[in-house]
Amino acid sequence: MTAAQLTLVQIDNYGPWTVTPEPRREMDLQTLQSRLFADLAQYIGNRGGYVFFTRFDNMVAVTNGLDRRDHELLQESVGNRFPVTVSLGVGVDEVPIEALETATERVQAAGSAQSSDRSEAFAGEFLTESADDDVHIAHFDVNDATGKYTDRLNEFDSFINIEHGYASLMKYMREEHGALSFFVGGDNVIAVCPDLTHDEYMGAIDHVADDAGVQLKVGVGSGETPHDAGYAAKHALEDCRYEGTLVEFA
Amino acid sequence: MTAAQLTLVQIDNYGPWTVTPEPRREMDLQTLQSRLFADLAQYIGNRGGYVFFTRFDNMVAVTNGLDRRDHELLQESVGNRFPVTVSLGVGVDEVPIEALETATERVQAAGSAQSSDRSEAFAGEFLTESADDDVHIAHFDVNDATGKYTDRLNEFDSFINIEHGYASLMKYMREEHGALSFFVGGDNVIAVCPDLTHDEYMGAIDHVADDAGVQLKVGVGSGETPHDAGYAAKHALEDCRYEGTLVEFA
Amino acid sequence: MTAAQLTLVQIDNYGPWTVTPEPRREMDLQTLQSRLFADLAQYIGNRGGYVFFTRFDNMVAVTNGLDRRDHELLQESVGNRFPVTVSLGVGVDEVPIEALETATERVQAAGSAQSSDRSEAFAGEFLTESADDDVHIAHFDVNDATGKYTDRLNEFDSFINIEHGYASLMKYMREEHGALSFFVGGDNVIAVCPDLTHDEYMGAIDHVADDAGVQLKVGVGSGETPHDAGYAAKHALEDCRYEGTLVEFA
Amino acid sequence: MTAAQLTLVQIDNYGPWTVTPEPRREMDLQTLQSRLFADLAQYIGNRGGYVFFTRFDNMVAVTNGLDRRDHELLQESVGNRFPVTVSLGVGVDEVPIEALETATERVQAAGSAQSSDRSEAFAGEFLTESADDDVHIAHFDVNDATGKYTDRLNEFDSFINIEHGYASLMKYMREEHGALSFFVGGDNVIAVCPDLTHDEYMGAIDHVADDAGVQLKVGVGSGETPHDAGYAAKHALEDCRYEGTLVEFA
Incomplete structure (x- = not known):
């Protein structure tokens, strides 16, 4: 029996930002992306979770062990330290892809990845009980x-x-x-x-x-x-x- | 006509280090790797070059604009700030894959990627003239x-x-x-x-x-x-x- | 009534390291120190604590809210990602300077700040109850x-x-x-x-x-x-x- | 004989930013400040310069060896990667305090440190010749x-x-x-x-x-x-x- 809690971390309106007002230096974008990932790896990792860089503008995390408050604080802290913000969706399921499906839908429901209206969306459910084979x-x-x-x-x-x-x-x-x-x-x-x-x-x-x-x-x-x-x-x-x-x- | 200068950045003896004395926390490894890449992106990028994370323990850079001294300093600075060191090989060719082939051979010639004897190897040739379509x-x-x-x-x-x-x-x-x-x-x-x-x-x-x-x-x-x-x-x-x-x- | 939990974070044998085998580039040392501090600020800060850079090789943290396990993990993670390690001492008292006195003595008891024999010492006591005016x-x-x-x-x-x-x-x-x-x-x-x-x-x-x-x-x-x-x-x-x-x- | 080139790096409108719309988490501010300093230390340091954290929102650099283009790129890159921007003033003099006086005046002339109208100001003169006892x-x-x-x-x-x-x-x-x-x-x-x-x-x-x-x-x-x-x-x-x-x- 498993219960995977999956979190989608999606940078808000990132594509447009990278070319506004002019295309930004590629190596600055690479630095920004990899440092944002590194910070998530520390934050999520030292609470027992895992995060993967995936496409960098969209990152997938397994967040068993992190609750709603942990997610809120992560979102706030990123917003305080980076020139971009992130939206978060969380889902739980026995099958990882199903949990991610739910997590993604929650972010999508809040607006497009390239919408300037969506900022720091956050929706999800969290595991309330845990077992040692989750x-x-x-x-x-x-x-x-x-x-x-x-x-x-x-x-x-x-x-x-x-x-x-x-x-x-x-x-x-x-x-x-x-x-x-x-x-x-x-x-x-x-x-x-x-x-x-x-x-x-x-x-x-x-x-x-x-x-x-x-x-x-x-x-x-x-x-x-x-x-x-x-x-x-x-x-x-x-x-x-x-x-x-x-x-x-x- | 092109003249691509390619640099292979290879972390020395990284595989063994990640499991010595015990496997290290995966999210710490991810943090280390992505931050090393971010630093290379800044160093190489603000000198006009590009670097790609590739496999993270092996990174490929296009270093037209960076000379021998720039490479030496990069290697020294990484050694001062990270718990790992890097070896560097540099090659030049019209065809990028040929330049990388040479660059890689130079690192390989200095020892295996998993040799504890090899540390901070550095060999290469550098473009001495440049043109605006290199x-x-x-x-x-x-x-x-x-x-x-x-x-x-x-x-x-x-x-x-x-x-x-x-x-x-x-x-x-x-x-x-x-x-x-x-x-x-x-x-x-x-x-x-x-x-x-x-x-x-x-x-x-x-x-x-x-x-x-x-x-x-x-x-x-x-x-x-x-x-x-x-x-x-x-x-x-x-x-x-x-x-x-x-x-x-x- | 207050109950301050103070942690001393001391880099192990840092002075000698900065000049071995030759003096290291000052700006690399500055980078290392300020990034180590930044990481502590994130780790301790997102658990509700505060850390101050003080002398950078010795940093003082107020760690109400962080327990023994949090400290152990911090120590392990620094060791995985930096070329230096840290020793930790923790003390609790109504008066902050007394808590720090105890914290410091615990690190000192484990060996000199410039001893090559001391690495990742860790000793301390932790608050077991908390109140909203601690x-x-x-x-x-x-x-x-x-x-x-x-x-x-x-x-x-x-x-x-x-x-x-x-x-x-x-x-x-x-x-x-x-x-x-x-x-x-x-x-x-x-x-x-x-x-x-x-x-x-x-x-x-x-x-x-x-x-x-x-x-x-x-x-x-x-x-x-x-x-x-x-x-x-x-x-x-x-x-x-x-x-x-x-x-x-x- | 000396010829010190001093650069003032001042974060634009930082004080107001730290409390808008609400005070930001102190440890996020500490992280932001020390990482910005670390990046300057790398950028300036690997070009032969020195930078000091001073008050963090105002940093003083000795930039002999860095020209106008180096400064412009630094300013652009900070703007691409941080949620704040920096203004730069540069001065040259035999006596360091005089060089800094000039550098500071150039930033002050562009607007107050707490003006929302000033962003990425940049003014200065640069050493055109150098000697080995500058x-x-x-x-x-x-x-x-x-x-x-x-x-x-x-x-x-x-x-x-x-x-x-x-x-x-x-x-x-x-x-x-x-x-x-x-x-x-x-x-x-x-x-x-x-x-x-x-x-x-x-x-x-x-x-x-x-x-x-x-x-x-x-x-x-x-x-x-x-x-x-x-x-x-x-x-x-x-x-x-x-x-x-x-x-x-x-």
């Missing part, structure tokens, strides 16, 4: 990515391979299981999942090997918060490394 | 991404569409033209290109529409530095918006 | 600082005046009341105080006017956390502005 | 501050002692020599000076010992840029440490 996190990486890619190919071709594997995995996991998979740098992908079996994870790994020619392995953990689940998953992935296995549960 | 930048975005995706689908499905389009474009541009395309957030992709024609850009757009069902448009600019070229490309992309065209040159 | 915050500013100084003198002479007023206030408040006063930028000083009367604040303002020729006013608030107390104090200071008074309680 | 930097610290204060007193009383010494030094150096002294954390003060003799530095040290009971030592360096001069000063200060002397020139 969140399931799968931490994937590529088998010997350094030896096969990083130390051998030019960086762009390494990146294409990793990216290709990620694209294949993200699509499969979403379609088969309603899971949300995010590239988090290097050769790592973190997926927020419903409760899946060993065979279902094996199925995902086989699919990516066939479809994209990339060999993944995965550690899986569960917990009351994304951090608890993800930390257990990291340890399970270390077990894969030592045991030479492809799927390990914490 | 760098060609193409700035792509998705036609009406807000209306088609962001305001209509849940954020993950929007992301899958954008990602799919990007994966298709990055592969095509690299294979056909040796160009390097990077997702920079929202629905934007910035490509460092050789000197390409209107038809060649049209070919890329058609390919992505067929292959991934995503309708792109593109503004193209050239300049002495990535910022000059990229800024012109942004203006050209604004022209596409106003004219309803798919390819515009500055 | 913390008293006084927010001082200079009457018409813009008109008298900023718009009229060169910035260094403005600064000398403000600094002189601050030096006078910090000494008086510490000696008379065991209160801790911190310059927080502009013409603002925030003091963590025991429960003081209108006349006692008037006495401080008169002292600074006589001793340093600087005319202060002050808003005073109390609350369960520094933020609650400080926010009330800010509103009280706004009242001074509108009423033309020198001391206002929230 | 800038003189004196780096002071307190003799055995760790043994006398940090490891023995509570942090606030340590701070009062250091602060007291700093207040005495800043005033003396400004009045006697037109030099600008800035506390930079720990027990360190960096002063931008005209060309002073060994005896004049000895005079300053004696004054502070008498006036504030704090024993300083100082390393002095000169260079084309603040970094060059300051780096030499740091080495000279290390010489003091090894030799047991109170004044050393690089």
Whole structure:
């Protein structure tokens, strides 16, 4: 049984802002985006949550452990420190994609992502009870990515391979299981999942090997918060490394 | 004629560091990575260059306008302020992928990405003369991404569409033209290109529409530095918006 | 009645680090220090606490509202993201200086600030019950600082005046009341105080006017956390502005 | 002979912004201020300059090595990434306080620090030739501050002692020599000076010992840029440490 609380963080009217009155320097935009993400990672992360940069103007967070007040304060603090504001939508469901669907609809209902009328919208529901298997996190990486890619190919071709594997995995996991998979740098992908079996994870790994020619392995953990689940998953992935296995549960 | 100067920024021995002595909190790693990228974006960006986060532990920069001393200082400053160090390789070529190939080989020659013996390696050659068409930048975005995706689908499905389009474009541009395309957030992709024609850009757009069902448009600019070229490309992309065209040159 | 929980944050072995193996670039040190402070301000601040930069290598925080686990996580996260680590000592007392005395002794007992053997020491006691008048915050500013100084003198002479007023206030408040006063930028000083009367604040303002020729006013608030107390104090200071008074309680 | 180029960085209309529409959270303001300073330290510092936080809403920089274009870009980039903008004034003189006087007047001439009409004012003159003794930097610290204060007193009383010494030094150096002294954390003060003799530095040290009971030592360096001069000063200060002397020139 899982109960994922998903939050959509959407920068208000960002597209128009980036070109008003003239296009802004691209590296300033990159700095702004990545620092906003970094601040969310700290704020959400040190409360036990996870956030993913996704498209940067839209970020997806797993916020089990954060309540309404935590969200309000996050929104206020961003508005105090950045030249942009954010709208937040929150949803809860057993299946991560369903929770995000609800979260997104709540933001969309408040106005378009490119509406100058919408600012700091906030709507959502929050988990009121929690259990120690609410969140399931799968931490994937590529088998010997350094030896096969990083130390051998030019960086762009390494990146294409990793990216290709990620694209294949993200699509499969979403379609088969309603899971949300995010590239988090290097050769790592973190997926927020419903409760899946060993065979279902094996199925995902086989699919990516066939479809994209990339060999993944995965550690899986569960917990009351994304951090608890993800930390257990990291340890399970270390077990894969030592045991030479492809799927390990914490 | 182009002369792209490409720099590979690779964090030294990062994989092992992230799990020593125990796996580190994922959100701390995300914070570290995105802040390192933000600092590079500022340093390189305010000297006229562009940097892309790529895999975060490996970042690719277009550094026309930055000399050896600029690179040395960047490396020293990162070492003073972060718990990790970076190695740098630099290459120059008409074709971006060739320049990156050289840059990568220089880092690889100094040791593995996961060697504890390699720290702050630095090797490269630098452009000694510059011309105002050294760098060609193409700035792509998705036609009406807000209306088609962001305001209509849940954020993950929007992301899958954008990602799919990007994966298709990055592969095509690299294979056909040796160009390097990077997702920079929202629905934007910035490509460092050789000197390409209107038809060649049209070919890329058609390919992505067929292959991934995503309708792109593109503004193209050239300049002495990535910022000059990229800024012109942004203006050209604004022209596409106003004219309803798919390819515009500055 | 007050119960101030004070935390000393001391960077481990920082002095030696700044000159090893060679003196590090001063602006990198300034960047590191101010970003570490900024991160503490976010972490502690969004839990209701206040932190002051003091000497930057030693920072003083008022941490009512933060428990042992919050402190442990802060220490771990700094260690994951910075090239330095911090030791923490925590003390509780009615009188702020006594709480800080205890907090400091706990860090000192673990080793010298310049010992390479001490790393991430942590000792302290924490408030177990809280009341809505645990913390008293006084927010001082200079009457018409813009008109008298900023718009009229060169910035260094403005600064000398403000600094002189601050030096006078910090000494008086510490000696008379065991209160801790911190310059927080502009013409603002925030003091963590025991429960003081209108006349006692008037006495401080008169002292600074006589001793340093600087005319202060002050808003005073109390609350369960520094933020609650400080926010009330800010509103009280706004009242001074509108009423033309020198001391206002929230 | 010296030629100091001083820049005043003043946040536009900051005071009113901090309380509009309601007082903003103090820790958000502290974060904003210290991060803005950190970014200036990087930008100015990696071009050879020095910047000091002073009052945070007004910062003083020594910008030998930065030209008009560097200043314009700094101003633009801050505006792109922060919720506030900055005005800049630049002056050049043999005597630092005179250069700052001119720089400040240029900002003041554009409007009040609390005027909502003034935004991103910029006026100044720039050094057109440079010599390797344009800038003189004196780096002071307190003799055995760790043994006398940090490891023995509570942090606030340590701070009062250091602060007291700093207040005495800043005033003396400004009045006697037109030099600008800035506390930079720990027990360190960096002063931008005209060309002073060994005896004049000895005079300053004696004054502070008498006036504030704090024993300083100082390393002095000169260079084309603040970094060059300051780096030499740091080495000279290390010489003091090894030799047991109170004044050393690089």
